[in-house]
Amino acid sequence: KSWDLMDDQELLPLLTKRRVEIDGFYLLESDDNYALLAKIEPGKDSGDPGDLVQYQIVKRNDRVVVDLHKESESSLFHGEFSASGSGFPRLSDTLETTDKECGRALRARTNLLASLTGSLLVEKQVVSLQTILPYVSKFQLKLHFFHSWSPSANETLKTMLQYFLLSVDDGAEIARLLSLDEPHETVEGFGPGDWFVAKYDFETMSLIHMSDTSRLDVSSGDGTSLCYREFTFCTISISDLYFTRREDVGVEEYMSVFKLSQSVKSAHNKFYPMAAFSALRSDQGYHREIHMDDFMAIIRLLDWVEIAHVVVERGSAKLVELIHNLLEPVKGEQFYYFFKGVFEAESHRDHFPMLDGSDSSHGYQIHVSADNSSNFQNELAQQPDPEEAAEPPT
Numbered sequence: 001k002s003w004d005l006m007d008d009q010e011l012l013p014l015l016t017k018r019r020v021e022i023d024g025f026y027l028l029e030s031d032d033n034y035a036l037l038a039k040i041e042p043g044k045d046s047g048d049p050g051d052l053v054q055y056q057i058v059k060r061n062d063r064v065v066v067d068l069h070k071e072s073e074s075s076l077f078h079g080e081f082s083a084s085g086s087g088f089p090r091l092s093d094t095l096e097t098t099d100k101e102c103g104r105a106l107r108a109r110t111n112l113l114a115s116l117t118g119s120l121l122v123e124k125q126v127v128s129l130q131t132i133l134p135y136v137s138k139f140q141l142k143l144h145f146f147h148s149w150s151p152s153a154n155e156t157l158k159t160m161l162q163y164f165l166l167s168v169d170d171g172a173e174i175a176r177l178l179s180l181d182e183p184h185e186t187v188e189g190f191g192p193g194d195w196f197v198a199k200y201d202f203e204t205m206s207l208i209h210m211s212d213t214s215r216l217d218v219s220s221g222d223g224t225s226l227c228y229r230e231f232t233f234c235t236i237s238i239s240d241l242y243f244t245r246r247e248d249v250g251v252e253e254y255m256s257v258f259k260l261s262q263s264v265k266s267a268h269n270k271f272y273p274m275a276a277f278s279a280l281r282s283d284q285g286y287h288r289e290i291h292m293d294d295f296m297a298i299i300r301l302l303d304w305v306e307i308a309h310v311v312v313e314r315g316s317a318k319l320v321e322l323i324h325n326l327l328e329p330v331k332g333e334q335f336y337y338f339f340k341g342v343f344e345a346e347s348h349r350d351h352f353p354m355l356d357g358s359d360s361s362h363g364y365q366i367h368v369s370a371d372n373s374s375n376f377q378n379e380l381a382q383q384p385d386p387e388e389a390a391e392p393p394t
Helices: 011-021 087-116 122-135 151-167 255-280 292-301 317-326 347-351 373-381
Strands: 002-005 026-031 034-041 051-059 064-071 137-144 173-180 193-199 204-211 215-217 226-237 327-329 337-339
Touching: 002 087, 011 026, 011 034, 011 051, 011 064, 011 087, 051 087, 064 087, 087 122, 087 173, 087 193, 087 204, 122 173, 122 204, 122 226, 137 255, 151 173, 151 193, 151 204, 151 255, 204 255, 226 255, 226 292, 255 292, 317 327
Parallel strands: none
Antiparallel strands: 002 064, 026 034, 034 051, 051 064, 137 226, 173 193, 193 204, 204 226, 215 226, 327 337
């Protein structure tokens, strides 16, 4: 029996390896375009010496051809050659099916990796994803996002994570594939979100899905709710492409994936407060409200640094005006304020320009240098004129 397969540079070595490791064939002869393997199928009784099965792979110009032959001892007749579901027909059907699926999976892998150096049609990306995802092992991160009260913060956090993933230097080549926006757009159970491809080495790659669907976890035990989105690594090596996965494998199987996942988690812990801060500073009022459960998660990620300790014994109009120009209370919170002034230099804006949503003409500009920092401190230390005194804010 013969069948044709889709050509791929990794197909011949993979099929040869699988025939030897899984099916017990012996490699008799091979080169870059050809391989001949054989094995003896045991006979049905002690007097039957068995049958010789030969498996030959030949690379043509545009395809790969597989020939499967079975030879029995002279004068023996096997009716099973025409009987489906047993013997040689069952063996040939199984090998043909798995070979063709393997060829399609390898071609899908090649197509997706081509996105690292060029573009691939969306339709071709979807087909390639659908073909290869049944073979992958999955590892999932639950990244803290914001409740629906804060659409601006969610969008900023998502953009920062995308930017980080495409620029991280962790030994992996990463490229963006496609974005699915509509709820009905799914690929192998994955809903709306962004797809990325990551190549770690010659053997191993990941398909990364950053979900757009927010989910709530209320199992914390302290009454708070965690809003999160799933960040899934779908990882595979060339040798995995012969059989589909029946269960997920831990990320420790692939140390390169573990390293990248830890980098994503570490970056997220920095981006989460930054996204909230950017949303609070937005000029659009409805973006300024942060869910209290999200706010407490932000506080847990921050380092506390005391920058001033001032005791005011009587009201100061200048001090009140200065504080009002610099700070604004977090809506729904009694004790926390955020800085609403304009930064003259912000290191994170160099890396994430999308955070620069403040207008330089709005708020209070800070200019601290060796020349004027002492003047700023002296202004705070001056006692106010009694006639300018104002009632302290409640």
